[in-house]
Amino acid sequence: MPRKTPFRTKSVENHAASPVSHKRRTFLGAGATLLLSVLTPLPVQAARIVAVRVWPAEDYTRVTLENDSNLKVSHFLVKDPERLVVDIDGIELNPTLKELVAKIQPNDPYIKQVRVGQNRPNVVRLVFDLKEAINPQVFTLEPVAGYQHRLVFDLYPVNPPDPIAALIAKSQTKEGVPDGKPLPLETKPEAKPAETKTAKTEPAEPAPQLTRMITIALDPGHGGEDPGAIGRGGSREKDVVLAIAKRLKAKIEEQPNMRAMMTRDADFFVPLHVRVQKARKVQSDLFVSIHADAWVEPTARGASVFTLSEKGASSTAARWLANKENAADLIGGVNIKTHDKQLASVLLDLSTTAQINDSLKLGKAVLREIGGINRLHKANVEQAGFAVLKAPDIPSILIETAFISNPEEEAKLTDENYQEQMANAILTGIRKYFAKNPPLAKNRMT
Structure with missing residues (x-):
């Protein structure tokens, strides 16, 4: 029976005589170091x-x-x-x-x-x-x-401002404009925008007599954390549409029978469903959302008007745009835990055929006027599932004032003269809509 060789933990002679043993020790040492690094927790890097x-x-x-x-x-x-x-x-x-x-x-x-x-x-x-x-x-x-x-x-x-009280206060500052008195819609002649291929000449409508104040909700898109589309020159959609909306608000309030409420009047974010809530709280007669379009190609140009659709988008481009605008909540930042999902679902489900039909009439009137100051991207009002247009009882339109992704139209959007023309065109379209569709009496607090 052969004699067993005793195991030696250290042997200078053996180490010198056996290169294999040296490599084995080196490998085992490296393995031990690797094992130690795995078992030892790494220091946690602080967030920045x-x-x-x-x-x-x-x-x-x-x-x-x-x-x-x-x-x-x-x-x-x-x-x-x-x-x-x-x-x-x-x-x-x-x-x-x-x-x-x-x-x-x-x-x-x-x-x-x-x-x-x-x-x-x-x-x-x-x-x-x-x-x-x-x-x-x-x-x-x-x-x-x-x-x-x-x-x-x-x-x-804890005690938020009352939007209805604010509107009443502003209405009372208008001289000689008590609510409930008949007032003519057409208070002064306006210069008619230049006709385009899409515009149609129509006989003048008789001015209706209004028995109450008309409230129009203006909704400048995006805001705050959500800049919206950004042009090649650095212009931000949230800024140009706010500027147009402010001009339009001032023009509306010059009319003795109209007043305007803005869903945002400064650079801050408003969730889509809150925009609709604000319009309903003041019992708005119309909801006008103002945007500036963008596309992957800088050649896309022209203004557009959209309404809600019950049966899907009227085109692939309309569906793409609605999806993009509906993503504003993700970018702007909505607190999901406090988001009123039940109310949001009600607004999604209760939009009526009558509301959509009225919205189409309003959209056509505004589109015709916009066509007088800028090329139209589409000659007809388009439809898609825009979340911000889903108030069940308010005719609602979304206006894409121009393509901010087009350098030429980006320059227009930042030009005060174009902003003024756009505000005038929208107001004229609203007035012509009411000339054919006088507002019904409502049980109002004002």
Whole structure:
């Protein structure tokens, strides 16, 4: 029986004599190092704030922290004085986050100032000193479009402004325009826009007598975190459509029998269903959503008017556009936990054939006038499933004023003269719609 060789843990002679043993030890040593690295937890890299933005508005103030990973956050309110305290885990204070202090403006409706500090290791504390009691909504958004992860604070007032009271106050400032008195729709002659191939000459309609004030909801698309389409020259859809809507509002309020409500009057985000809610709260007679189109090719051009469809889109392009506009909530940032899904589903289901028929009449009247100042992309009113047009009881249209993706039309959209012409054309179309379709009496609070 052969004698067993004892196992040697260290042997200089054996090491020198056996290259194989040396390689084996080297391999085993590397394996042990690899195993140790697997079993030893790697240090957690702190999240990094890459941008801070503040969007103050009368409706609410939004504060957005954009970061490179999802954040864990807790918050609570403190009274006397009013404060919102927010603790963010997993981050260190960096220069970008410190910029938040300077972004709070003196005219912010709800925030006096914000204090930012390292509360403890890996925890940053934000303290918002408030001007009044607020209901905060704090939520996160997944990466979308050009944004990384976003942490959002929406500060809503406990006592929000009453939109109907605001409209009544504005109406009462008009001299000699008490509600309920008959007023002629056509109060002064207007220059007729130049005829185009799509325009039709029609006999003048007799001016109807209106027995109440007409309320028109103007809806400038996008806003806040959602810039909308961006032209090659850097123009943003949210800016040009707000400018057009403000001009149109001023012209509407020059009419003794009309007043306007804007779903947004500044650069802030309004969810699609909230735009519809706002119009219904003031019992609007019409809803006019204003946009600037975009396409993958810069050659696309022309203005368009859209209404809702019960049976699907009237064209592939209309369906594509509706899907793009309906994605505004994802980009602008909706708090899914508080989104009123039941109300949204009701609005989706209750749109009536009568509402769509009235919307088509309004759309045709406006399209004809727009054709007098700009080439039309399509000669007819198109239809698709735009979420913002789904108020069941308000004739609603969506106007694409021009293609911001077309350099020539981008220049028009930023030109004050074109904005003025577009506002005039829309108003003329609205007036001609009412000349043929006088508004019915409503049980109004005004």
